[in-house]
Amino acid sequence: xxxxxxxxxxxxxxxxxxxxxxxxxxxxxxxxxxxxxxxxxxxxxxxxxxxxxxxxxxxxxxxxxxxxxxxxxxxxxxxxxxxxxxxxxxxxxxxxxxxxxxxxxxxxxxxxxxxxxxxxxxxxxxxxxxxxxxxxxxxxxxxxxxxxxxxxxxxxxxxxxxxxxxxxxxxxxxxxxxxxxxxxxxxxxxxxxxxxxxxxxxxxxxxxxxxxxxxxxxxxxxxxxxxxxxxxxxxxxxxxxxx
Amino acid sequence: xxxxxxxxxxxxxxxxxxxxxxxxxxxxxxxxxxxxxxxxxxxxxxxxxxxxxxxxxxxxxxxxxxxxxxxxxxxxxxxxxxxxxxxxxxxxxxxxxxxxxxxxxxxxxxxxxxxxxxxxxxxxxxxxxxxxxxxxxxxxxxxxxxxxxxxxxxxxxxxxxxxxxxxxxxxxxxxxxxxxxxxxxxxxxxxxxxxxxxxxxxxxxxxxxxxxxxxxxxxxxxxxxx
Numbered sequence: 001x002x003x004x005x006x007x008x009x010x011x012x013x014x015x016x017x018x019x020x021x022x023x024x025x026x027x028x029x030x031x032x033x034x035x036x037x038x039x040x041x042x043x044x045x046x047x048x049x050x051x052x053x054x055x056x057x058x059x060x061x062x063x064x065x066x067x068x069x070x071x072x073x074x075x076x077x078x079x080x081x082x083x084x085x086x087x088x089x090x091x092x093x094x095x096x097x098x099x100x101x102x103x104x105x106x107x108x109x110x111x112x113x114x115x116x117x118x119x120x121x122x123x124x125x126x127x128x129x130x131x132x133x134x135x136x137x138x139x140x141x142x143x144x145x146x147x148x149x150x151x152x153x154x155x156x157x158x159x160x161x162x163x164x165x166x167x168x169x170x171x172x173x174x175x176x177x178x179x180x181x182x183x184x185x186x187x188x189x190x191x192x193x194x195x196x197x198x199x200x201x202x203x204x205x206x207x208x209x210x211x212x213x214x215x216x217x218x219x220x221x222x223x224x225x226x227x228x229x230x231x232x233x234x235x236x237x238x239x240x241x242x243x
Numbered sequence: 244x245x246x247x248x249x250x251x252x253x254x255x256x257x258x259x260x261x262x263x264x265x266x267x268x269x270x271x272x273x274x275x276x277x278x279x280x281x282x283x284x285x286x287x288x289x290x291x292x293x294x295x296x297x298x299x300x301x302x303x304x305x306x307x308x309x310x311x312x313x314x315x316x317x318x319x320x321x322x323x324x325x326x327x328x329x330x331x332x333x334x335x336x337x338x339x340x341x342x343x344x345x346x347x348x349x350x351x352x353x354x355x356x357x358x359x360x361x362x363x364x365x366x367x368x369x370x371x372x373x374x375x376x377x378x379x380x381x382x383x384x385x386x387x388x389x390x391x392x393x394x395x396x397x398x399x400x401x402x403x404x405x406x407x408x409x410x411x412x413x414x415x416x417x418x419x420x421x422x423x424x425x426x427x428x429x430x431x432x433x434x435x436x437x438x439x440x441x442x443x444x445x446x447x448x449x450x451x452x453x454x455x456x457x458x459x460x461x462x463x464x465x466x467x468x469x
Binding site: 055058059060061062080081083084086088090092093094095096097098099103107108110111112113153 | 246249250253254257260261264265320323324325326328329330331332333334335336468469
């Protein structure tokens with residue numbers, strides 16, 4: 001099913017995205033567009049190319065064909081202004097185990113050229129419930145705490161576009177609830193989000209749009225329509241026919 | 244320019260702090276230095292070759308391989324939790340990332356050299372104090388050259404499976420000019436020859452630094468981009 005393209009000034013649009021790793025074609029022509037405030041949940045089985053898509057959107061990976069447009073302008077991977085608008089919550093924390101929670105965030109605040117760093121770091125740690133662990137090394141944190149730190153790092157510079165790669169994986173119930181609240185708040189603030197997951201329940205709860213990605217292609221893209229059972233059926237159908 | 248330097252400084256300060264906390268590479272480099280100097284000291288035959296003739300080569304072998312331990316760690320730090328992605332996602336330019344790493348490596352290698360030099364003088368009984376000024380200049384110039392190239396090679400080796408083995412293989416051929424120049428200049432300084440006698444080697448070292456620092460800045464982006 002062809003994915004509709006938005007207007008020329010869509011907050012985030014991708015056109016004809018293709019990427020291979022050797023003989024493996026991870027993306028085979030991905031098109032979609034999101035307006036400001038839209039939240040896209042991309043569902044797909046392992047190996048569907050979801051993480052590759054997210055890394056290209058973040059500017060970490062170069063597409064072999066196609067382009068990514070932010071507010072209508074092509075993503076220039078070396079352009080600092082573009083990178084200031086994007087935040088990525090990845091599989092990995094992107095943090096330094098040997099630095100404390102506060103030092104990690106202060107380092108990133110410095111890289112982003114943010115002012116009033118101390119207050120900013122304190123607020124970011126409070127937002128993820130880790131203010132009392134500010135002086136502890138990240139290497140001593142549990143998986144859930146590291147994930148909350150990764151969220152604090154990704155949102156520190158208040159990006160307009162937030163990319164999330166399986167953000168709920170490994171989180172306990174409390175951490176998952178904190179993350180859900182944060183993402184709901186981002187949605188209310190009309191940030192554009194792309195959430196990659198194979199958990200349909202969690203994705204649907206946060207999304208305004210849904211895509212099903214199988215074998216490097218979008219089998220479906222559009223606004224959320226239908227209930228959980230309907231999406232489960234469509235997901236099963238898409239993965240069975242194209243996987 | 245201000246942003247570039249600010250980001251480079253932040254990256255260098257972070258790397259130095261991480262090394263200060265763990266001290267793994269620094270202690271390894273110091274132990275390695277002491278061992279190499281001790282082994283060479285006891286293995287040499289003082290009646291066959293004088294210490295002054297042998298010392299320059301040993302000094303630079305020690306510096307080069309001790310530095311390698313630090314250079315390996317430069318991007319190894321960023322492999323943990325894929326922190327390199329965090330740097331690449333940030334607005335810091337690739338040049339700032341490279342310069343930050345070079346700066347941190349210079350602090351690391353410079354600190355190792357500052358401790359190794361008195362050890363070297365002690366083991367080989369070489370009078371370094373009368374030639375300390377010119378010797379420090381030679382060490383500084385050669386160190387800038389091989390740290391600049393070594394930082395670039397470290398960024399290339401970090402994503403390979405055997406990064407620790409790959410770095411020497413990639414780096415050593417590029418170190419032939421600066422290490423040769425440094426050995427030649429050090430030998431003449433220890434022999435009490437006038438500094439003017441080493442001006443050709445000095446020009447080579449300065450030229451190497453200028454060309455390779457510029458080339459490494461230009462090539463760095465293509466080595467870390469996927």
